[in-house]
Amino acid sequence: MQRELIKGNEAVIKGALLAGCSHYFGYPITPASEIAQAAAYYFPLLGGTFVQAESEIAAINMVYGASGAGARVMTASSGPGLSLKQEGISYLAGAQLPCVIVDVMRAGPGLGNIWPEQGDYNQMVKGGGHGNYKNIVLAPNSAQEMCDLTILAFDLADQYLNPCVVLTDAYIGQMMEPVEFPSTRKQAPYKEWALYADDKTKSNLVTSIFMNTHLLEEHNFKLQDKYNEIQRTEVRYELLNADDADIVLIGYGIVSRILLNVMENFRANGKKVGLLRPITLFPFPIDIIGNMAQKGVNFLVAELSNGQMVDDVRLAVNGKSDVYLYSRMGGAVPSVKDIEEALSQYI
Amino acid sequence: MPQEIIEVAFELPSMEVVSYLCKGCGLCVTHCPQKCIEFSDQFNELGYKYAQYKGEGCTGCGICFYCCPEPGAIKVYKKVRE
Amino acid sequence: MKASVLQKPKAFYDKFERKGGSQLETTHYCPGCGHGILHKLIAEALADFDMADRTILISPVGCSVFAYYYFDTGNIQVAHGRAPAVATGLKRVHHNGIVISYQGDGDLAAIGGDEILQAANRGENITVFFVNNAIYGMTGGQMAPTTLVGQKTTTSPYGRKPENEGYPIRMSEIIATLEAPVYVERTALIDFKTINRTKRAVRKALQNQIENKGFSFIEVLSPCPTGWKMTPPDSQKWIEQNMIPYFPLKVFKDISDSATPFTYTDRTYSDSEVLNILGLSQLGERKKVDQSFLENFPTQNMKIAGFGGQGVLSAGVVMAACAMNENLEVSWIPSYGPEMRGGTANCSVILSHHRIGSPLTTNPNVLIVMNTPSLDAFEDDVVKDGLIIVNSSIVDREVKRKDVDVIYIPLTEIASRLGVVAAANMVCLGAYLEYTKIMDYKLLYDTIPIALKKKSLIDLNIKAVDEGVKYIREHYPRS
Numbered sequence: 001m002q003r004e005l006i007k008g009n010e011a012v013i014k015g016a017l018l019a020g021c022s023h024y025f026g027y028p029i030t031p032a033s034e035i036a037q038a039a040a041y042y043f044p045l046l047g048g049t050f051v052q053a054e055s056e057i058a059a060i061n062m063v064y065g066a067s068g069a070g071a072r073v074m075t076a077s078s079g080p081g082l083s084l085k086q087e088g089i090s091y092l093a094g095a096q097l098p099c100v101i102v103d104v105m106r107a108g109p110g111l112g113n114i115w116p117e118q119g120d121y122n123q124m125v126k127g128g129g130h131g132n133y134k135n136i137v138l139a140p141n142s143a144q145e146m147c148d149l150t151i152l153a154f155d156l157a158d159q160y161l162n163p164c165v166v167l168t169d170a171y172i173g174q175m176m177e178p179v180e181f182p183s184t185r186k187q188a189p190y191k192e193w194a195l196y197a198d199d200k201t202k203s204n205l206v207t208s209i210f211m212n213t214h215l216l217e218e219h220n221f222k223l224q225d226k227y228n229e230i231q232r233t234e235v236r237y238e239l240l241n242a243d244d245a246d247i248v249l250i251g252y253g254i255v256s257r258i259l260l261n262v263m264e265n266f267r268a269n270g271k272k273v274g275l276l277r278p279i280t281l282f283p284f285p286i287d288i289i290g291n292m293a294q295k296g297v298n299f300l301v302a303e304l305s306n307g308q309m310v311d312d313v314r315l316a317v318n319g320k321s322d323v324y325l326y327s328r329m330g331g332a333v334p335s336v337k338d339i340e341e342a343l344s345q346y347i
Numbered sequence: 348m349p350q351e352i353i354e355v356a357f358e359l360p361s362m363e364v365v366s367y368l369c370k371g372c373g374l375c376v377t378h379c380p381q382k383c384i385e386f387s388d389q390f391n392e393l394g395y396k397y398a399q400y401k402g403e404g405c406t407g408c409g410i411c412f413y414c415c416p417e418p419g420a421i422k423v424y425k426k427v428r429e
Numbered sequence: 430m431k432a433s434v435l436q437k438p439k440a441f442y443d444k445f446e447r448k449g450g451s452q453l454e455t456t457h458y459c460p461g462c463g464h465g466i467l468h469k470l471i472a473e474a475l476a477d478f479d480m481a482d483r484t485i486l487i488s489p490v491g492c493s494v495f496a497y498y499y500f501d502t503g504n505i506q507v508a509h510g511r512a513p514a515v516a517t518g519l520k521r522v523h524h525n526g527i528v529i530s531y532q533g534d535g536d537l538a539a540i541g542g543d544e545i546l547q548a549a550n551r552g553e554n555i556t557v558f559f560v561n562n563a564i565y566g567m568t569g570g571q572m573a574p575t576t577l578v579g580q581k582t583t584t585s586p587y588g589r590k591p592e593n594e595g596y597p598i599r600m601s602e603i604i605a606t607l608e609a610p611v612y613v614e615r616t617a618l619i620d621f622k623t624i625n626r627t628k629r630a631v632r633k634a635l636q637n638q639i640e641n642k643g644f645s646f647i648e649v650l651s652p653c654p655t656g657w658k659m660t661p662p663d664s665q666k667w668i669e670q671n672m673i674p675y676f677p678l679k680v681f682k683d684i685s686d687s688a689t690p691f692t693y694t695d696r697t698y699s700d701s702e703v704l705n706i707l708g709l710s711q712l713g714e715r716k717k718v719d720q721s722f723l724e725n726f727p728t729q730n731m732k733i734a735g736f737g738g739q740g741v742l743s744a745g746v747v748m749a750a751c752a753m754n755e756n757l758e759v760s761w762i763p764s765y766g767p768e769m770r771g772g773t774a775n776c777s778v779i780l781s782h783h784r785i786g787s788p789l790t791t792n793p794n795v796l797i798v799m800n801t802p803s804l805d806a807f808e809d810d811v812v813k814d815g816l817i818i819v820n821s822s823i824v825d826r827e828v829k830r831k832d833v834d835v836i837y838i839p840l841t842e843i844a845s846r847l848g849v850v851a852a853a854n855m856v857c858l859g860a861y862l863e864y865t866k867i868m869d870y871k872l873l874y875d876t877i878p879i880a881l882k883k884k885s886l887i888d889l890n891i892k893a894v895d896e897g898v899k900y901i902r903e904h905y906p907r908s
Contacts, residue, residue, distance in 0.1 A: 002712035005750045005759070005879070014707050023521060045706045046698055049521045053514065054547035061511035061544070065518020068505045069485070069526075073518070091508045175788050176746065176761040178753045185703045195503040195519070197526025199482040205447070205497055207488070207506035212449065254787075261786035335791045350433040359432050368454055372461035372654070372661040378621055393455065410621040412435045413628065416465025418472070418499065419454055423435040 003178035008146035011179045012102055012166065013038035015147035016074055019154040020186040021100070022048040023073040025062035027055060027081060030114045031170035032104035035076040056081040060088030060101075067097040068206040070194030072154050076102035079120050080111065082128070089163055090129030093223070094208030098157035100150065101135070102166040104173045105253075105304075107331040115331025116169040116254060121308035124165050125281045132220050134227050136164040136234070137281040139252040143177035149279070151182070156234065158189055160226055167281060169304070171254040171333070227282075236279035237288065241267060245274030247347060248292060250313055251302040252278050254333065259302060261336040262343060271347055281309065289316035300343055302326040304333065322346075352427055359426040360407025364398045368420040371395030375411035375421060384411060440472035440481040441499050448498040457495055461661025463618040463651025464493055464560060470624075470631045471529070471558065472500060478635060484527040485519050487512045491533035492566040510541020513548030516555045524693040527638055528555045535565045538574040538600050545600070549644055552609025554691050556634045557646045559600060562653040563672060570656040574598045577671055582656075597675060601648045605681035611643040613682040617650035617673065619665040626678070633685065641690040650676055718756040726757060726782045727867060730790040732807055733854075734764075734775035735799025735820070740854030743880040744797070745776035748858055750876040752780040755868060760788035773803040780867075795865075797857055799840065801825055818861060820853065836864060836905055843896050849886060852893035859897025864905055870898050 006014070012035050016024075024039040026032075036052065043050040049066075053059035059075050066073040077085060082103050092099055103124055107117035122128075125137050136156050138149040150166055157164040195204055210216035238256075241263060242248055249259045256277040266273040274297075278285050289299070298321050301310040307325045314323050326342045328334050355361075364375070364384070369391060375398050376384045383404030391397045407425035415421045444453040458465045475481045484502035488494050490509035497504035503526075507515045512530040520528045530548075537545050537559050545557065564582055565571040571584040575597045579588040589597075605613040612634060616627040627649055634645035650672050652664035659667060704710040731748070735741040742763055749759040757780050764775040777790040794815040798804040801824050804817075808830060811817060816834045822841035838860050844853040855877065862870035877890045 001709075002715050003753060004709060004712060005746065005753050005761070014709070017707065018703070023518070025518065042707065046703060047694075047696055051517065051521065051551075054543055057511065058514040058517075058544050058547065061508060061514035062518035062521075064507065064511075065505070065515035065520075066522045067518070068515070069519045069522035071522040073522075087508055088511070095506075171762065171788065174762055176749060177785075177788075178759060181704075181707070181709050183704060183709075184700045185698070195485050195505060195523075195526075197483050197485055197503060197519075197523040197528075202482055202484075202501070202503045205504045205506075207497065207504070209494065209506055257785070258787040258789075260784070264786065333789070335789070336787055337791070350435060352431055352433055355430055355432045359430055361432075370455070370460035374461060374661050374665070377662040377665075393452070395460070409435050413469070413624045414466070414621060416458060416460075416462050416469075417455055418441045418465065418469055419437040421436075424432040425435070427431040427433050 001180055001183060003180045005176050006143055006179050007034065007174060007176050008140070008143040008168065009034035009104065009173040010038045011143045011147040012076070012150045013042055014181060015150035016100065016154070017042055017046055017048070018182050018185050019072065019151040020188040021072040021074050021154060022188060023066040023071045024048070024050045024075065025053050025059040025066070025073070026075045027053050027059050027077065029078045029081045031106055031173055032076045032078045032081070032102065034173065035102060035104070056084035057088060060085040060092070063099045064088055064092055064095070064097060067092065067099045068095070068195055070188070070191045070196055072158070072188040074100040074102065076104065078104050078106045079108050082120060082123060086123065086129035089135065090131050090133060091208050092163045093133035093135070094131060095206050096161040097163070097206065098161050099163050100153045100157055100166065101163055102150070102168065105167065105169045107329065113331050114170070116171050116304060116333055117329060117331060118169060118253060118255070118304040119306070119308070119329070120167065121281065121303070121305055124167050133223060134282050136160065136162055136230060137167050138164065139167050139279060139281050140172060141253055141256045141277065142172070143175060144179045146172060147179050147181060158191070160230055162226065167253070169253045231283040234280060235283045235285050235287070237285040238277040238279060239288065240275040242274035242276065242292065244272050245297055246272045247298045247300060247343070248274040248276050249300050249302065249343070250276045250278070250309070252281065252309070255302045255304060258334060258336055258339060262339045265336065265340060266343065266347070273343070273347070284312045284316070286316040289313060290318065293317040293320040296321055298322040298324070298346065300324045300326060300346060302334070302339055304328050355424060359424055360405050361424045362400050362405045362411055363422045363424070364400060365420050365422070366391050366397045366399065367393070368417050369395060369397035370417060371397055372416065373398065374414045374416070378414045379411050380408065381406055438469065438473040438476040440475040440501055442501045445498045448495070456499060458492065459655040461652055461654040461664060462492070463562060463649065463653070466618045466624060467558060467560060467627070467649055467651065468496070468499060470628045474632045474635050475502065478639065480527050480635065480639065483525060484529060485523070486529045487515055487531060489532045489536045491536045493531055493533060493560065494567065496531055510536050510539070511544055512536065512541065513544040513553070513557065517548055517551070517553050520553060520555050524695070527635065530555055530557045532557065532559055533566070534559070534561045534563065534573040534575040538598050546603070549604050549610050549646060550607050552643045554638060554641055554643050556638045557644070558631070559646065559648040560651045561648055561676065562651045562656065563597070564653050564656040566653050566656045577675060599676060601646065601681050604646050609644055610646055610682060611688045612637055612645040612685050614680045615648040615650065615676060615678050617668055617678055618652065619650070619668045623678065637685050642685055642688040643691065716754060716756060723756060723782045728781040728783065729779065729795055729867065730793045731778040731780070731795040731797070732775055732790050732793040732810070733778065733797045734773045734803030734807055737774045738851070739799040740851055741774050741799060742776050744854035744858055745778040747855070747873060747876050747880045749778050749780065750879055751868065751872050754876065755872065757782060758785050760785045762788045773800065773806055775803065795861070797861070798824060799853065804828065816865065818857060820857070836860065836901070838897070838900055843900060844893055847889060847893055847896065849889050849893070852890050855890045855893035856897040859894035860901045863898040863901040870894060
């Protein structure tokens with residue numbers, strides 16, 4: 001099929017609709033508003049529902065309701081909105097409800113500004129709300145992946161009964177690139193546990209309350225088993241030129257695109273530089289990093305944050321090699337040259 | 348309301364407090380227009396002095412049933428015209 | 430003798446297994462609590478209407494968080510105050526379902542104040558039961574938004590003071606001012622008369638939803654003997670003497686009879702319909718492109734800059750789409766963040782046979798400047814031997830760099846001679862392709878329509894491309 005030249009933010013919505021998503025609840029925020037706008041345009045045309053909620057909190061709770069009702073449902077926002085949504089995400093995780101949440105990250109803290117940052121890593125990857133839970137987190141770095149990973153997000157959410165986050169940034173969202181879309185629409189699967197407002201499912205209960213401490217502990221252990229299984233089976237990453245690398249660059253989203261140029265330029269000069277791009281942030285590619293560290297490979301982690309993913313890299317490396325951080329914040333996006341200068345110090 | 352029809356051996360109309368479900372709040376006692384419900388001297392297994400039918404005077408009006416907060420603590424029996 | 434029995438409604442479970450413990454037939458509510466009475470009225474109505482199977486009941490945060498122990502319906506437990514938002518999600522999925530949001534005063538009127546107002550304002554086709562007992566029962570008798578002035582609670586130990594806590598909030602009155610709700614009534618649970626009135630209100634509110642008439646809201650003044658530290662009969666008297674004067678029992682709004690019922694249409698869409706609606710059906714197969722063209726294609730790191738309105742962004746889109754159709758990799762990104770400077774609108778466009786790394790062209794090998802500030806901003810960034818295309822109609826200076834290739838072309842004048850100043854961008858692309866020969870300029874013809882809102886201007890824009898080509902042939906002929 002020929003490709004469509006399309007913005008990442010719009011590719012999310014077309015991907016979602018092709019994944020069988022029928023409901024979108026959201027609140028406008030720059031730089032994620034184009035997702036809501038595309039949803040508002042396309043969902044009704046396909047018999048779906050778009051509701052602009054009164055708040056981020058209401059939006060995520062509408063998602064909770066629609067998910068409990070068995071629909072494939074999504075929302076999208078940016079950092080300040082996601083902070084508000086954390087309550088609802090904790091309830092979704094606790095009640096084991098699947099949904100897709102797109103976070104087009106902007107710079108913080110507080111109101112910050114609307115330029116790209118990756119400062120939501122901790123709040124999306126580590127949980128973010130109260131309690132012992134994790135989101136599955138996917139990190140696209142192209143318009144094609146904005147579509148593909150959104151579709152994957154619906155499948156993973158349903159498979160593991162867990163919120164799945166597409167963690168992206170304003171650049172990936174604003175950029176137009178060719179996207180090849182699937183030519184058939186998936187059907188939302190029937191969910192035996194959900195509430196279909198009929199006699200067959202009325203004995204179902206969607207809840208996150210367990211008054212009995214033993215039952216709640218059991219529930220928590222069950223969740224942890226699930227996260228462990230996700231860690232074992234769902235790690236996705238892209239690894240380039242790692243076989244002989246002395247140092248491997250690690251970055252996700254827009255940063256990984258810049259790192260690709262950095263790596264190519266250093267390779268062209270005979271420097272043994274590799275690139276690891278985590279596609280899943282939870283589950284994080286712990287083993288591959290650990291294995292490389294064991295062989296003495298060092299790492300330069302580039303992040304548009306104060307160094308949030310670098311903590312996961314350090315845990316994976318476990319002191320066996322050196323981990324350097326290149327950190328930018330406030331919406332400042334480094335050029336290829338900026339990172340090349342940083343890298344030259346370590347090579 | 349389509350109510351269940353059963354065969355009974357006692358006089359109708361009548362009411363019954365299911366004693367082990369009563370929390371002794373006294374709302375039925377207060378609101379019964381015929382004043383035909385009273386507190387028992389006994390405690391039930393929940394630890395309450397439960398309400399009980401005095402044995403006569405019930406008109407089957409159902410007020411006690413609707414004033415009672417417990418789903419199953421009160422039953423009211425009315426005569427079915429045949 | 431045959432007797433009819435008034436007893437526990439069938440919409441309750443026989444045994445409350447979810448409650449656990451040994452008391453599986455009693456509720457967790459305190460003696461004399463109004464929740465039990467309202468539960469009974471709702472369960473009876475659901476049973477009588479034969480609607481329990483279709484019902485999804487929302488258990489809120491508050492004493493009624495365990496409503497799911499009792500109702501033999503679909504059950505969902507939700508975050509504090511968010512029940513109307515969850516109800517919205519449920520109902521928007523199952524139009525045929527009966528969705529009940531059951532909430533207390535802290536839940537509905539304090540932490541969930543916005544959710545209820547907005548669900549009411551949207552006229553969600555749901556039923557809301559609002560239990561107002563002027564106190565937080567579950568957490569130990571704290572002040573509620575409906576706590577009366579002077580009323581002592583554990584967080585208003587000296588009595589509620591308006592100067593510190595404001596006045597008790599009248600939710601029914603507020604909801605009734607909204608356009609969408611069809612039925613708003615406040616009732617009480619203090620004697621048979623008021624309970625009977627509540628029973629009718631519950632039925633009407635559910636009937637409205639069954640008939641798809643829209644949003645119904647029943648506020649119920651309900652005793653909390655434990656929270657108020659009174660006997661159950663005294664707490665009913667307290668409602669009569671203290672709450673009802675402030676919270677009058679009344680139908681605040683009822684347009685149930687005249688409300689136009691919601692109509693829902695559920696249909697499925699075939700894959701071809703889906704693709705058509707998503708604008709993907711016309712894409713067709715990928716073009717067969719000569720491999721040597723791809724392999725020899727010189728990567729173009731383009732920056733296109735000018736005033737807003739000069740078609741800078743759409744020039745980039747057309748160029749990227751054109752190259753994409755030739756199976757090249759492309760990226761387009763508008764000026765954003767630190768890239769935006771010098772009062773210009775600009776975009777970065779990369780065309781390459783290779784996978785594209787950073788989509789930002791910090792050092793372009795092709796710079797197109799439609800105005801002077803753009804030349805000022807980006808001239809120094811161009812790589813050595815790069816190309817700068819200058820709109821000489823507007824840019825009032827020459828390029829200072831001596832190590833780059835420069836074309837001066839009066840784009841705006843050429844376009845205005847055609848009658849469409851906005852087509853200057855297409856004149857430029859024609860000139861660019863004719864000068865560089867990286868692709869046949871005629872390939873632009875197919876991609877112009879995607880960037881044009883006014884389809885009537887397609888021919889003119891194609892002509893603009895041709896004019897750009899003509900200018901290059903006349904002024905910059907390649908030897």
